[in-house]
Amino acid sequence: MKYTVFSSGSAGNCSLLKTNELNILIDAGISKKQIEECLSPLNMSLNDINYLLITHEHIDHIRAFSQLIKLPNLKVIISKGTLKWITDYAREHNKIKDLENISYKLQTNMITEVKRIDDTIMYPTININTLSISILPLFHDAREPIGFLFEEDNKKLCYITDTGYVHSDLMPLIYNCDAYVLESNHDPELLMASDRPYYTKLRIIGDHGHISNEDSMYLLSKSIGDKTNLVMHAHVSQECNLNILIENKRKEVFKQYNVDDKNIDFVILGLAPTKEYLIWK
Numbered sequence: 003m004k005y006t007v008f009s010s011g012s013a014g015n016c017s018l019l020k021t022n023e024l025n026i027l028i029d030a031g032i033s034k035k036q037i038e039e040c041l042s043p044l045n046m047s048l049n050d051i052n053y054l055l056i057t058h059e060h061i062d063h064i065r066a067f068s069q070l071i072k073l074p075n076l077k078v079i080i081s082k083g084t085l086k087w088i089t090d091y092a093r094e095h096n097k098i099k100d101l102e103n104i105s106y107k108l109q110t111n112m113i114t115e116v117k118r119i120d121d122t123i124m125y126p127t128i129n130i131n132t133l134s135i136s137i138l139p140l141f142h143d144a145r146e147p148i149g150f151l152f153e154e155d156n157k158k159l160c161y162i163t164d165t166g167y168v169h170s171d172l173m174p175l176i177y178n179c180d181a182y183v184l185e186s187n188h189d190p191e192l193l194m195a196s197d198r199p200y201y202t203k204l205r206i207i208g209d210h211g212h213i214s215n216e217d218s219m220y221l222l223s224k225s226i227g228d229k230t231n232l233v234m235h236a237h238v239s240q241e242c243n244l245n246i247l248i249e250n251k252r253k254e255v256f257k258q259y260n261v262d263d264k265n266i267d268f269v270i271l272g273l274a275p276t277k278e279y280l281i282w283k
């Protein structure tokens with residue numbers, strides 16, 4: 003399993019997961035042209051992508067969605083709520099023509115809709131060849147946002163961004179993953195001192211907003227284990243966060259909870275593409 007992040011943050015989110023058999027894009031929040039430019043150094047094109055996974059309907063996650071679904075062989079995994087939001091929006095804005103492939107794809111089972119049940123946390127699992135993808139229900143100001151847990155031969159990659167918190171029911175599932183891509187969105191002091199409107203600040207720090215540095219590090223301190231070798235701090239706010247604050251908060255919280263991190267590589271993601279990381283062989 004190899005993993006490359008093309009872009010992470012509120013300007014656009016998109017990353018590529020490669021297994022021996024599959025090429026999977028997680029979110030399409032940058033332009034189609036940018037995705038093509040990121041694929042080209044890997045000797046790949048959009049025609050090589052088998053699956054597109056969408057976390058939720060915010061523009062920094064679906065910018066190229068209507069173009070990518072035109073690809074003939076691409077399958078989509080998206081929650082029912084997110085798909086409904088996208089089709090309702092297209093209908094209201096007279097853009098339904100852009101989505102004409104959706105109905106075709108629905109008929110041909112090329113869209114897998116996932117449905118969470120709010121009170122009991124359910125996480126349906128989708129199996130594709132040797133890879134299993136568990137759908138993680140998240141809490142964000144979107145219709146039905148989701149994260150993903152990828153598993154193959156007892157190895158796990160956890161992908162969670164755009165959530166106010168992570169439900170405690172998910173903690174056993176995401177314990178001791180080989181790698182984490184986890185939101186570390188903002189420093190609350192920088193956020194509150196920024197000139198954003200007050201309601202935006204409240205939205206971001208709320209239960210359906212984004213995870214702060216401290217909450218992210220606490221979550222990691224309770225999740226990482228002896229198998230963990232890579233942590234990617236994701237969806238980092240450009241205005242309300244700094245790399246040094248992320249690193250300092252990580253050191254502080256890990257010290258407080260006695261976390262052994264000497265075998266873990268830490269990467270702070272941004273808008274530039276990363277190298278290709280080998281998550282497991």
Ligand SMILES: [Zn+2]
Pocket residue numbers: 011012015060062063164237
């Ligand atoms: Zn986002």
Ligand SMILES: [Zn+2]
Pocket residue numbers: 058060142144164
């Ligand atoms: Zn969002």
